[in-house]
Amino acid sequence: MTYCVGLLVEDGLVMIADTRTNAGLDNIATFQKLYRFEQPGERSIAIATSGNLAVSQAVMSIMSDGFENPQTGMLETIYDHPTMFRTASYIGRAIGEVMRMNNGGSQGMGMAFDVTMLVGGQVKGGRLRLFMVYSAGNFIEATEDTPYLQIGEHKYGKPILDRAITFKTNLPDAVKIGLISMDSTMRSNLGVGMPIDLWGLRRDALETSLSTRIEPGEPYFHDLQERWSSALRSAHQSIPTPPYF
Amino acid sequence: MTYCVGLLVEDGLVMIADTRTNAGLDNIATFQKLYRFEQPGERSIAIATSGNLAVSQAVMSIMSDGFENPQTGMLETIYDHPTMFRTASYIGRAIGEVMRMNNGGSQGMGMAFDVTMLVGGQVKGGRLRLFMVYSAGNFIEATEDTPYLQIGEHKYGKPILDRAITFKTNLPDAVKIGLISMDSTMRSNLGVGMPIDLWGLRRDALETSLSTRIEPGEPYFHDLQERWSSALRSAHQSIPTPPYF
Secondary structure, eight states: OOEEEEEEOSSEEEEEEOOEEESSSSOEEEOOOEEEEEETTTEEEEEEEEEOHHHHHHHHHHHHHOEEOTTTOOEEOGGGOSSHHHHHHHHHHHHHHHHHHHHHHHTTTTOOOOEEEEEEEEETTSOOEEEEEOTTSOEEEOOSSSOEEEEESOSTTHHHHHHHOOTTSOHHHHHHHHHHHHHHHHHHOTTSOSOEEEEEEETTTOSOSEEEEEOTTOHHHHHHHHHHHHHHHHHHHTSOOOTTO | OOEEEEEEOSSEEEEEEOOEEESSSSOEEEOOOEEEEEETTTEEEEEEEEEOHHHHHHHHHHHHHOEEOTTTOOEEOGGGOSSHHHHHHHHHHHHHHHHHHHHHHHTTTTOOOOEEEEEEEEETTSOOEEEEEOTTSOEEEOOSSSOEEEEESOSTTHHHHHHHOOTTSOHHHHHHHHHHHHHHHHHHOTTSOSOEEEEEEETTTOSOSEEEEEOTTOHHHHHHHHHHHHHHHHHHHTSOOOTTO
Protein backbone atom coordinates (compact mmCIF):
# COMPACT_ATOMS: atom_id res chain seq x y z
CA MET A 1 0.00 0.00 0.00
CA THR A 2 0.94 3.62 -0.33
CA TYR A 3 -0.36 7.07 0.40
CA CYS A 4 0.95 10.17 -1.37
CA VAL A 5 -0.62 13.59 -1.55
CA GLY A 6 0.30 16.69 -3.53
CA LEU A 7 -1.01 20.14 -2.57
CA LEU A 8 -0.76 23.05 -4.99
CA VAL A 9 -1.47 26.41 -3.37
CA GLU A 10 -0.88 30.02 -4.26
CA ASP A 11 2.54 30.13 -2.57
CA GLY A 12 3.83 26.83 -3.84
CA LEU A 13 3.64 23.07 -3.93
CA VAL A 14 3.97 20.35 -1.28
CA MET A 15 4.36 16.64 -1.91
CA ILE A 16 4.22 14.05 0.85
CA ALA A 17 4.75 10.29 0.52
CA ASP A 18 4.92 7.38 2.92
CA THR A 19 7.58 4.70 2.44
CA ARG A 20 5.87 1.41 3.25
CA THR A 21 5.64 -1.27 0.60
CA ASN A 22 4.23 -4.74 0.80
CA ALA A 23 4.43 -7.76 -1.45
CA GLY A 24 1.58 -9.78 -0.02
CA LEU A 25 0.61 -9.25 3.59
CA ASP A 26 3.73 -10.64 5.19
CA ASN A 27 6.47 -8.99 3.20
CA ILE A 28 6.69 -5.41 4.42
CA ALA A 29 9.58 -3.12 3.56
CA THR A 30 10.60 0.51 3.39
CA PHE A 31 11.19 2.05 -0.04
CA GLN A 32 11.40 5.64 -1.12
CA LYS A 33 8.44 6.69 -3.27
CA LEU A 34 9.24 10.39 -3.62
CA TYR A 35 11.91 11.27 -6.19
CA ARG A 36 13.41 14.64 -7.01
CA PHE A 37 14.75 15.81 -10.38
CA GLU A 38 16.29 19.23 -10.17
CA GLN A 39 18.54 21.68 -11.99
CA PRO A 40 18.46 24.73 -9.68
CA GLY A 41 17.28 27.81 -11.54
CA GLU A 42 16.15 25.70 -14.50
CA ARG A 43 13.67 23.16 -13.21
CA SER A 44 12.56 21.59 -9.94
CA ILE A 45 10.35 18.51 -10.19
CA ALA A 46 9.27 15.81 -7.77
CA ILE A 47 7.48 12.56 -8.51
CA ALA A 48 5.55 10.41 -6.02
CA THR A 49 4.68 6.88 -7.06
CA SER A 50 2.07 4.30 -6.14
CA GLY A 51 1.40 0.84 -7.46
CA ASN A 52 3.87 -1.78 -8.63
CA LEU A 53 7.30 -1.01 -7.15
CA ALA A 54 9.26 -2.68 -9.95
CA VAL A 55 7.51 -0.53 -12.56
CA SER A 56 7.94 2.65 -10.48
CA GLN A 57 11.64 2.08 -9.94
CA ALA A 58 12.20 1.17 -13.59
CA VAL A 59 10.41 4.35 -14.72
CA MET A 60 12.62 6.46 -12.42
CA SER A 61 15.74 4.73 -13.78
CA ILE A 62 14.96 5.12 -17.46
CA MET A 63 14.00 8.77 -16.99
CA SER A 64 17.41 9.52 -15.48
CA ASP A 65 19.29 7.42 -18.05
CA GLY A 66 17.10 8.54 -20.94
CA PHE A 67 15.24 6.45 -23.49
CA GLU A 68 14.68 6.87 -27.18
CA ASN A 69 12.00 9.16 -28.57
CA PRO A 70 10.62 7.12 -31.51
CA GLN A 71 9.85 10.30 -33.50
CA THR A 72 13.30 11.85 -33.29
CA GLY A 73 15.45 8.81 -32.54
CA MET A 74 17.11 10.89 -29.77
CA LEU A 75 17.74 9.78 -26.19
CA GLU A 76 15.54 11.88 -23.87
CA THR A 77 15.77 12.29 -20.10
CA ILE A 78 13.36 13.99 -17.73
CA TYR A 79 15.57 17.11 -17.94
CA ASP A 80 14.96 17.62 -21.66
CA HIS A 81 11.47 19.15 -21.66
CA PRO A 82 10.64 22.84 -21.88
CA THR A 83 7.37 22.71 -19.87
CA MET A 84 5.74 20.75 -17.05
CA PHE A 85 3.05 19.60 -19.49
CA ARG A 86 5.67 18.10 -21.80
CA THR A 87 7.39 16.59 -18.74
CA ALA A 88 4.14 14.89 -17.66
CA SER A 89 3.63 13.55 -21.21
CA TYR A 90 7.18 12.22 -21.15
CA ILE A 91 6.56 10.45 -17.82
CA GLY A 92 3.43 8.91 -19.35
CA ARG A 93 5.58 7.61 -22.23
CA ALA A 94 8.19 6.32 -19.77
CA ILE A 95 5.48 4.33 -17.97
CA GLY A 96 4.34 2.92 -21.33
CA GLU A 97 7.96 2.01 -22.18
CA VAL A 98 8.38 0.06 -18.94
CA MET A 99 4.99 -1.62 -19.39
CA ARG A 100 6.12 -2.83 -22.82
CA MET A 101 9.48 -4.06 -21.41
CA ASN A 102 7.57 -6.01 -18.76
CA ASN A 103 4.84 -7.35 -20.98
CA GLY A 104 6.94 -10.21 -22.26
CA GLY A 105 7.16 -11.55 -18.72
CA SER A 106 3.71 -10.73 -17.42
CA GLN A 107 1.62 -11.66 -20.44
CA GLY A 108 -0.87 -14.35 -19.65
CA MET A 109 0.01 -14.22 -15.95
CA GLY A 110 -3.04 -12.09 -15.26
CA MET A 111 -0.93 -9.65 -13.27
CA ALA A 112 -1.58 -5.94 -13.31
CA PHE A 113 1.63 -3.94 -13.24
CA ASP A 114 -0.22 -0.70 -12.67
CA VAL A 115 1.28 2.51 -11.39
CA THR A 116 -0.04 6.00 -10.76
CA MET A 117 2.25 8.98 -10.21
CA LEU A 118 2.01 12.50 -8.91
CA VAL A 119 4.25 14.86 -10.84
CA GLY A 120 4.72 18.36 -9.52
CA GLY A 121 7.11 21.21 -10.12
CA GLN A 122 8.08 24.08 -12.31
CA VAL A 123 10.25 24.58 -15.38
CA LYS A 124 11.82 28.02 -15.96
CA GLY A 125 9.43 30.28 -17.88
CA GLY A 126 6.42 28.09 -17.09
CA ARG A 127 3.84 27.74 -14.34
CA LEU A 128 4.09 25.68 -11.18
CA ARG A 129 1.90 22.64 -11.89
CA LEU A 130 0.80 19.37 -10.33
CA PHE A 131 -0.34 16.36 -12.36
CA MET A 132 -1.52 12.83 -11.71
CA VAL A 133 -0.22 10.49 -14.41
CA TYR A 134 -2.04 7.19 -14.95
CA SER A 135 -0.66 3.88 -16.24
CA ALA A 136 -2.18 4.63 -19.63
CA GLY A 137 0.06 7.70 -19.86
CA ASN A 138 -2.77 10.23 -19.71
CA PHE A 139 -2.95 12.70 -16.83
CA ILE A 140 -5.09 15.19 -14.93
CA GLU A 141 -4.03 18.43 -13.28
CA ALA A 142 -4.76 20.04 -9.92
CA THR A 143 -6.62 23.34 -10.24
CA GLU A 144 -7.71 26.19 -7.99
CA ASP A 145 -11.05 24.38 -7.51
CA THR A 146 -9.36 21.17 -6.38
CA PRO A 147 -5.84 22.09 -5.34
CA TYR A 148 -4.80 18.60 -4.21
CA LEU A 149 -4.27 15.19 -5.79
CA GLN A 150 -3.88 11.88 -3.99
CA ILE A 151 -2.62 8.43 -4.99
CA GLY A 152 -2.80 5.10 -3.17
CA GLU A 153 -4.93 4.74 -0.05
CA HIS A 154 -6.63 8.09 -0.51
CA LYS A 155 -9.93 7.72 1.33
CA TYR A 156 -8.88 7.97 4.99
CA GLY A 157 -7.05 11.22 4.47
CA LYS A 158 -9.56 12.89 2.14
CA PRO A 159 -12.04 14.35 4.68
CA ILE A 160 -9.48 16.76 6.19
CA LEU A 161 -8.35 17.86 2.73
CA ASP A 162 -11.93 18.43 1.57
CA ARG A 163 -12.52 20.66 4.57
CA ALA A 164 -9.26 22.49 5.11
CA ILE A 165 -7.40 23.01 1.84
CA THR A 166 -8.08 25.84 -0.55
CA PHE A 167 -5.84 27.44 -3.15
CA LYS A 168 -5.37 30.37 -0.73
CA THR A 169 -3.97 28.18 2.09
CA ASN A 170 -0.40 29.24 2.83
CA LEU A 171 2.48 26.84 2.24
CA PRO A 172 3.28 25.95 5.89
CA ASP A 173 -0.44 25.26 6.49
CA ALA A 174 -0.53 23.09 3.39
CA VAL A 175 2.39 21.08 4.83
CA LYS A 176 0.56 20.79 8.15
CA ILE A 177 -2.75 19.70 6.59
CA GLY A 178 -0.95 17.26 4.32
CA LEU A 179 0.75 15.72 7.35
CA ILE A 180 -2.60 15.46 9.18
CA SER A 181 -4.02 13.70 6.12
CA MET A 182 -1.03 11.31 6.17
CA ASP A 183 -1.46 10.72 9.92
CA SER A 184 -5.18 9.89 9.48
CA THR A 185 -4.25 7.34 6.84
CA MET A 186 -1.45 5.74 8.86
CA ARG A 187 -3.64 5.53 11.94
CA SER A 188 -6.34 3.54 10.10
CA ASN A 189 -4.29 1.53 7.61
CA LEU A 190 -1.18 -0.46 8.47
CA GLY A 191 -0.23 -0.57 4.79
CA VAL A 192 0.84 3.07 5.04
CA GLY A 193 3.76 3.81 7.35
CA MET A 194 6.69 5.92 8.49
CA PRO A 195 9.14 7.37 7.64
CA ILE A 196 7.44 10.10 5.62
CA ASP A 197 9.15 11.97 2.81
CA LEU A 198 8.24 15.62 2.46
CA TRP A 199 9.13 18.03 -0.31
CA GLY A 200 8.12 21.65 -0.87
CA LEU A 201 8.70 24.16 -3.63
CA ARG A 202 7.84 27.85 -3.44
CA ARG A 203 6.32 29.27 -6.61
CA ASP A 204 9.03 30.57 -8.99
CA ALA A 205 11.86 29.46 -6.67
CA LEU A 206 13.03 26.81 -9.20
CA GLU A 207 14.91 25.22 -6.32
CA THR A 208 13.72 22.94 -3.51
CA SER A 209 12.39 24.98 -0.59
CA LEU A 210 11.89 22.08 1.76
CA SER A 211 13.06 18.50 1.71
CA THR A 212 13.05 16.25 4.71
CA ARG A 213 12.39 12.73 5.87
CA ILE A 214 10.25 12.47 8.99
CA GLU A 215 11.37 9.45 11.02
CA PRO A 216 9.27 7.76 13.74
CA GLY A 217 9.45 9.83 16.93
CA GLU A 218 10.42 13.06 15.14
CA PRO A 219 9.28 15.71 17.68
CA TYR A 220 7.16 18.01 15.46
CA PHE A 221 5.27 15.21 13.77
CA HIS A 222 4.78 13.36 17.04
CA ASP A 223 3.38 16.55 18.58
CA LEU A 224 1.10 17.08 15.54
CA GLN A 225 -0.27 13.54 15.96
CA GLU A 226 -0.95 14.10 19.66
CA ARG A 227 -2.53 17.50 19.16
CA TRP A 228 -4.67 16.28 16.29
CA SER A 229 -5.93 13.28 18.28
CA SER A 230 -6.78 15.42 21.27
CA ALA A 231 -8.35 18.11 19.07
CA LEU A 232 -10.61 15.50 17.46
CA ARG A 233 -11.60 14.23 20.89
CA SER A 234 -12.43 17.69 22.21
CA ALA A 235 -14.12 18.62 18.92
CA HIS A 236 -16.69 15.90 19.26
CA GLN A 237 -17.06 16.63 22.97
CA SER A 238 -17.98 20.24 22.20
CA ILE A 239 -20.89 19.14 19.97
CA PRO A 240 -24.19 19.04 21.92
CA THR A 241 -25.79 15.72 22.85
CA PRO A 242 -28.11 14.33 20.15
CA PRO A 243 -31.78 15.15 20.85
CA TYR A 244 -33.07 11.88 19.39
CA PHE A 245 -33.52 9.89 22.62
CA MET B 1 -22.62 2.96 -2.66
CA THR B 2 -23.53 2.73 0.98
CA TYR B 3 -22.15 3.52 4.38
CA CYS B 4 -23.47 1.87 7.53
CA VAL B 5 -21.85 1.74 10.95
CA GLY B 6 -22.77 -0.14 14.12
CA LEU B 7 -21.38 0.90 17.51
CA LEU B 8 -21.63 -1.45 20.48
CA VAL B 9 -20.85 0.24 23.80
CA GLU B 10 -21.42 -0.55 27.44
CA ASP B 11 -24.80 1.20 27.54
CA GLY B 12 -26.17 -0.11 24.29
CA LEU B 13 -26.04 -0.29 20.54
CA VAL B 14 -26.34 2.29 17.76
CA MET B 15 -26.80 1.58 14.07
CA ILE B 16 -26.63 4.26 11.40
CA ALA B 17 -27.22 3.84 7.67
CA ASP B 18 -27.39 6.15 4.71
CA THR B 19 -30.09 5.65 2.06
CA ARG B 20 -28.41 6.36 -1.26
CA THR B 21 -28.26 3.63 -3.87
CA ASN B 22 -26.91 3.71 -7.36
CA ALA B 23 -27.17 1.39 -10.32
CA GLY B 24 -24.35 2.72 -12.41
CA LEU B 25 -23.28 6.33 -11.99
CA ASP B 26 -26.40 7.95 -13.39
CA ASN B 27 -29.16 6.06 -11.65
CA ILE B 28 -29.30 7.35 -8.10
CA ALA B 29 -32.18 6.61 -5.76
CA THR B 30 -33.15 6.57 -2.09
CA PHE B 31 -33.78 3.19 -0.46
CA GLN B 32 -33.97 2.21 3.16
CA LYS B 33 -31.03 0.02 4.22
CA LEU B 34 -31.79 -0.20 7.93
CA TYR B 35 -34.50 -2.70 8.90
CA ARG B 36 -35.97 -3.39 12.31
CA PHE B 37 -37.35 -6.71 13.57
CA GLU B 38 -38.84 -6.37 17.02
CA GLN B 39 -41.11 -8.09 19.54
CA PRO B 40 -40.94 -5.72 22.52
CA GLY B 41 -39.75 -7.52 25.63
CA GLU B 42 -38.69 -10.56 23.59
CA ARG B 43 -36.22 -9.36 20.97
CA SER B 44 -35.09 -6.17 19.32
CA ILE B 45 -32.92 -6.53 16.22
CA ALA B 46 -31.82 -4.22 13.45
CA ILE B 47 -30.09 -5.07 10.19
CA ALA B 48 -28.16 -2.68 7.97
CA THR B 49 -27.36 -3.83 4.45
CA SER B 50 -24.76 -3.02 1.82
CA GLY B 51 -24.16 -4.45 -1.62
CA ASN B 52 -26.67 -5.64 -4.18
CA LEU B 53 -30.07 -4.06 -3.41
CA ALA B 54 -32.10 -6.87 -4.99
CA VAL B 55 -30.37 -9.46 -2.79
CA SER B 56 -30.72 -7.28 0.35
CA GLN B 57 -34.42 -6.69 -0.19
CA ALA B 58 -35.07 -10.34 -1.01
CA VAL B 59 -33.26 -11.42 2.18
CA MET B 60 -35.39 -9.04 4.27
CA SER B 61 -38.55 -10.37 2.60
CA ILE B 62 -37.85 -14.07 3.07
CA MET B 63 -36.84 -13.53 6.70
CA SER B 64 -40.20 -11.91 7.45
CA ASP B 65 -42.17 -14.49 5.45
CA GLY B 66 -40.05 -17.42 6.61
CA PHE B 67 -38.25 -20.03 4.54
CA GLU B 68 -37.74 -23.74 5.05
CA ASN B 69 -35.07 -25.12 7.33
CA PRO B 70 -33.76 -28.11 5.33
CA GLN B 71 -33.00 -30.04 8.55
CA THR B 72 -36.44 -29.73 10.15
CA GLY B 73 -38.61 -28.99 7.12
CA MET B 74 -40.17 -26.15 9.14
CA LEU B 75 -40.74 -22.57 7.97
CA GLU B 76 -38.48 -20.27 9.99
CA THR B 77 -38.64 -16.49 10.30
CA ILE B 78 -36.14 -14.13 11.93
CA TYR B 79 -38.31 -14.21 15.07
CA ASP B 80 -37.77 -17.95 15.68
CA HIS B 81 -34.27 -17.95 17.14
CA PRO B 82 -33.39 -18.10 20.83
CA THR B 83 -30.08 -16.16 20.62
CA MET B 84 -28.40 -13.44 18.58
CA PHE B 85 -25.78 -15.96 17.46
CA ARG B 86 -28.49 -18.23 16.04
CA THR B 87 -30.16 -15.19 14.47
CA ALA B 88 -26.90 -14.23 12.72
CA SER B 89 -26.49 -17.81 11.46
CA TYR B 90 -30.05 -17.72 10.17
CA ILE B 91 -29.39 -14.46 8.31
CA GLY B 92 -26.33 -16.08 6.76
CA ARG B 93 -28.54 -18.95 5.57
CA ALA B 94 -31.12 -16.48 4.24
CA ILE B 95 -28.39 -14.78 2.17
CA GLY B 96 -27.35 -18.21 0.85
CA GLU B 97 -30.98 -19.01 0.00
CA VAL B 98 -31.36 -15.79 -2.03
CA MET B 99 -28.01 -16.37 -3.74
CA ARG B 100 -29.23 -19.81 -4.85
CA MET B 101 -32.56 -18.37 -6.06
CA ASN B 102 -30.66 -15.79 -8.10
CA ASN B 103 -27.98 -18.10 -9.43
CA GLY B 104 -30.15 -19.41 -12.25
CA GLY B 105 -30.31 -15.90 -13.67
CA SER B 106 -26.81 -14.66 -12.92
CA GLN B 107 -24.80 -17.76 -13.81
CA GLY B 108 -22.32 -17.07 -16.54
CA MET B 109 -23.11 -13.36 -16.50
CA GLY B 110 -20.01 -12.65 -14.43
CA MET B 111 -22.04 -10.58 -12.01
CA ALA B 112 -21.37 -10.54 -8.29
CA PHE B 113 -24.55 -10.34 -6.26
CA ASP B 114 -22.66 -9.73 -3.05
CA VAL B 115 -24.10 -8.34 0.14
CA THR B 116 -22.71 -7.64 3.60
CA MET B 117 -24.94 -6.96 6.59
CA LEU B 118 -24.63 -5.58 10.09
CA VAL B 119 -26.88 -7.41 12.52
CA GLY B 120 -27.29 -5.98 15.99
CA GLY B 121 -29.63 -6.46 18.87
CA GLN B 122 -30.61 -8.57 21.81
CA VAL B 123 -32.85 -11.58 22.41
CA LYS B 124 -34.37 -12.04 25.88
CA GLY B 125 -32.00 -13.95 28.16
CA GLY B 126 -29.00 -13.27 25.92
CA ARG B 127 -26.38 -10.58 25.47
CA LEU B 128 -26.60 -7.46 23.32
CA ARG B 129 -24.44 -8.29 20.29
CA LEU B 130 -23.35 -6.84 16.96
CA PHE B 131 -22.30 -8.97 13.99
CA MET B 132 -21.14 -8.45 10.43
CA VAL B 133 -22.54 -11.19 8.19
CA TYR B 134 -20.78 -11.85 4.88
CA SER B 135 -22.22 -13.18 1.62
CA ALA B 136 -20.77 -16.58 2.44
CA GLY B 137 -22.98 -16.72 5.53
CA ASN B 138 -20.11 -16.53 8.02
CA PHE B 139 -19.83 -13.59 10.40
CA ILE B 140 -17.61 -11.67 12.81
CA GLU B 141 -18.58 -9.92 16.03
CA ALA B 142 -17.78 -6.53 17.54
CA THR B 143 -15.87 -6.80 20.83
CA GLU B 144 -14.70 -4.51 23.61
CA ASP B 145 -11.39 -4.14 21.74
CA THR B 146 -13.09 -3.06 18.54
CA PRO B 147 -16.58 -1.93 19.46
CA TYR B 148 -17.63 -0.85 15.97
CA LEU B 149 -18.25 -2.52 12.62
CA GLN B 150 -18.66 -0.81 9.26
CA ILE B 151 -19.98 -1.87 5.85
CA GLY B 152 -19.82 -0.16 2.48
CA GLU B 153 -17.63 2.92 2.00
CA HIS B 154 -15.88 2.51 5.34
CA LYS B 155 -12.56 4.30 4.89
CA TYR B 156 -13.53 7.99 5.04
CA GLY B 157 -15.34 7.58 8.34
CA LYS B 158 -12.84 5.26 10.03
CA PRO B 159 -10.28 7.78 11.39
CA ILE B 160 -12.78 9.39 13.78
CA LEU B 161 -13.97 5.99 15.01
CA ASP B 162 -10.41 4.78 15.56
CA ARG B 163 -9.73 7.83 17.69
CA ALA B 164 -12.95 8.48 19.55
CA ILE B 165 -14.86 5.25 20.19
CA THR B 166 -14.19 2.90 23.07
CA PHE B 167 -16.47 0.40 24.76
CA LYS B 168 -16.87 2.91 27.63
CA THR B 169 -18.21 5.70 25.38
CA ASN B 170 -21.76 6.53 26.47
CA LEU B 171 -24.69 5.93 24.13
CA PRO B 172 -25.42 9.58 23.16
CA ASP B 173 -21.70 10.09 22.41
CA ALA B 174 -21.70 6.93 20.32
CA VAL B 175 -24.62 8.38 18.32
CA LYS B 176 -22.74 11.64 17.92
CA ILE B 177 -19.48 9.99 16.83
CA GLY B 178 -21.36 7.69 14.46
CA LEU B 179 -23.01 10.73 12.87
CA ILE B 180 -19.64 12.47 12.52
CA SER B 181 -18.29 9.34 10.81
CA MET B 182 -21.32 9.39 8.47
CA ASP B 183 -20.83 13.12 7.78
CA SER B 184 -17.14 12.59 6.91
CA THR B 185 -18.15 9.89 4.44
CA MET B 186 -20.94 11.92 2.83
CA ARG B 187 -18.71 14.96 2.52
CA SER B 188 -16.07 13.03 0.55
CA ASN B 189 -18.18 10.51 -1.39
CA LEU B 190 -21.30 11.38 -3.35
CA GLY B 191 -22.33 7.72 -3.36
CA VAL B 192 -23.33 8.09 0.29
CA GLY B 193 -26.20 10.47 1.01
CA MET B 194 -29.07 11.72 3.13
CA PRO B 195 -31.51 10.95 4.62
CA ILE B 196 -29.80 8.98 7.39
CA ASP B 197 -31.55 6.24 9.34
CA LEU B 198 -30.58 5.98 12.99
CA TRP B 199 -31.52 3.29 15.48
CA GLY B 200 -30.47 2.81 19.09
CA LEU B 201 -31.07 0.13 21.69
CA ARG B 202 -30.16 0.40 25.35
CA ARG B 203 -28.67 -2.76 26.83
CA ASP B 204 -31.41 -5.06 28.24
CA ALA B 205 -34.22 -2.71 27.09
CA LEU B 206 -35.47 -5.27 24.53
CA GLU B 207 -37.32 -2.41 22.89
CA THR B 208 -36.11 0.32 20.53
CA SER B 209 -34.69 3.26 22.49
CA LEU B 210 -34.18 5.52 19.52
CA SER B 211 -35.39 5.39 15.95
CA THR B 212 -35.35 8.33 13.62
CA ARG B 213 -34.72 9.39 10.06
CA ILE B 214 -32.53 12.46 9.69
CA GLU B 215 -33.66 14.43 6.65
CA PRO B 216 -31.54 17.07 4.86
CA GLY B 217 -31.64 20.31 6.84
CA GLU B 218 -32.57 18.63 10.14
CA PRO B 219 -31.35 21.21 12.71
CA TYR B 220 -29.23 19.01 15.03
CA PHE B 221 -27.41 17.20 12.25
CA HIS B 222 -26.90 20.42 10.31
CA ASP B 223 -25.42 22.01 13.45
CA LEU B 224 -23.19 18.94 14.01
CA GLN B 225 -21.86 19.24 10.44
CA GLU B 226 -21.11 22.94 10.89
CA ARG B 227 -19.48 22.49 14.29
CA TRP B 228 -17.42 19.55 13.12
CA SER B 229 -16.16 21.44 10.05
CA SER B 230 -15.24 24.49 12.09
CA ALA B 231 -13.66 22.33 14.82
CA LEU B 232 -11.47 20.62 12.21
CA ARG B 233 -10.44 23.99 10.83
CA SER B 234 -9.55 25.38 14.24
CA ALA B 235 -7.89 22.09 15.25
CA HIS B 236 -5.36 22.32 12.47
CA GLN B 237 -4.92 26.06 13.08
CA SER B 238 -3.95 25.36 16.70
CA ILE B 239 -1.10 23.07 15.61
CA PRO B 240 2.22 24.96 15.39
CA THR B 241 3.76 25.78 12.02
CA PRO B 242 6.02 23.01 10.66
CA PRO B 243 9.71 23.69 11.37
CA TYR B 244 10.92 22.13 8.14
CA PHE B 245 11.38 25.28 6.04
